[in-house]
Amino acid sequence: MITTRLCTLLGIDFPIISAPMTGTATAELAAAVSRTGGFGMIGASLNPDPTWLKDQIQAVKEKTDLPFGVGFINSASGLEKSVEAALDAKVAAVGCSFADPTEFIAQAKNAGVRSFAQVQTLSDAKKAVAAGADVIVAQGSEAGGHTSYMGTLSFVRAVVKIAGDIPVVASGGIADGPGLAAALILGAEGVWLGTRFVASLEWAGPEWVKGQVVIADADATILTKVYDLVTDAPFPPSVGDRVIANTFTDTWHGREAEMMTRQSELNEDVATATAAGDATTAPIRAGAASGLIRSVEPASYIIRELMSQAEAVLKNRTKTLLGG
Ligand SMILES: Cc1cc2nc3c(=O)[nH]c(=O)nc-3n(C[C@H](O)[C@H](O)[C@H](O)COP(=O)(O)O)c2cc1C
Known part of the structure; x- marks a missing residue:
């Protein structure tokens, strides 16, 4: 079984985080991912009204006691009340993206909640390190939706090199077990998947x-x-x-x-x-990664398939390459 520092830090079985896709990564997907042993994230709405988010957090809590988080698009304005709602609810982690993460990380620390910083530039990765993020998500250009201009391969390596002890999670272009295995080989402690979960039964989009x-x-x-x-x-x-x-x-x-x-x-x-x-x-x-996806599946199936493929590829490929 594959276990990484991310699993230990978050208390999860599998090093897979579902991306907080605004409005479409709702309680149903977050709960399904967490219940399977991954880490589910709710994508906080761009709508500054925190009521929707409070309801979503409550809905996950009714489905599972396992840890889950909430991710924000921090370049949007008016999110203060929603961020407060997530921190007050003591979700296991809050995620920041598309903005300097410094203040957000400090706010999460004050509330005793873990922080994820999804970064698209090395400069923001350095700020996340300096601010003491609990996890840094290195998002490469292959990712679906809003993302970096740097390729995942080189960006993940660059972030791993500056992150010190902070676990780095790879994001962008990963949708199967070989992708997960490759991310781990690069030094990432897990993966953060969006597109693969778009094609899941629990994704709330059309x-x-x-x-x-x-x-x-x-x-x-x-x-x-x-x-x-x-x-x-x-x-x-x-x-x-x-x-x-x-x-x-x-x-x-x-x-x-x-x-x-x-x-x-x-x-x-x-x-x-x-x-x-x-x-x-x-x-x-x-x-x-759309090119790797040929069916809509339950999130639990997606996670189990990724894990078993990654284990197999790590065992067999290494053996073949090293002649063991
Ligand atoms: C439909 C969709 C919506 C997304 N919405 C958000 C969002 O609201 N906030 C965010 O931080 N990232 C968002 N992302 C990006 C993801 O967080 C993640 O970085 C990306 O999906 C990873 O790459 P992958 O799609 O190849 O798995 C979105 C991605 C997709 C596919």
Whole structure:
């Protein structure tokens, strides 16, 4: 059985964390992941009203006593009350992303709650180390949704090298056991998965998005800013947005200035397409790992399959390579 420092730190059986996807990683997914022995995360809504989050935390607690956390998009404003709600509820960990993590980590420490810092740049990784994050999530460019411009392989290694004793978790492009095994070989203590859990029964987003992930190949995605620009999304310039390429990205990626002259009309088109499940125009946030995913499964199955594949690959591949 694979056990890492992350498992010991968080009191979990398997070094797998489900990503806190805003509004779609809800209590159902977080509870399913934690109940299986991973670490489930609720994606705090961008909506500054903390009531939704309190209800979600309560819903997980009703399903399991096992540890789980809440992740935030810290480049958004007005999240203070939601962060307070998560800290008051004494979730096992809170996650910070897309902003300097220093203050967030200090606030979590004061509340006696563990902090995860998901970082996209080495500069933010260094800030997370200096602030004493409990876990640093190195998010590479292959990741679905908002992410780094650096490839996972080199970024994870770079963060491992500066993290000292702080466990690093790899994120971006991992959806199967060989990916998990590779992350562990790089020095990561676990993985943080988004896209694989999009194609899970418990993910709360639309079924048509799950279908798009299942049919997408590894080269079907694009890192772009078009949706953030058109919708005025609160992400810094150091962060891109990986989506499945479609007519909208084919039309506007690379023509952003012209696109913005029609912002309000196109913003409406995107909202209408999202509501209607129109994959030609709506943003479908998913990573390069989509190419490894061919079915929608229960989260418990996904975790068990990843673990057994990783164990097998670590045993067999090492033996073959080393001639043992
Ligand atoms: C649909 C979707 C929504 C996401 N939403 C968030 C979010 O709200 N906050 C966040 O920190 N990361 C978000 N992410 C990024 C994940 O936290 C994670 O870094 C990423 O999914 C890992 O790469 P992978 O998709 O290859 O597993 C999202 C990812 C996806 C696929």
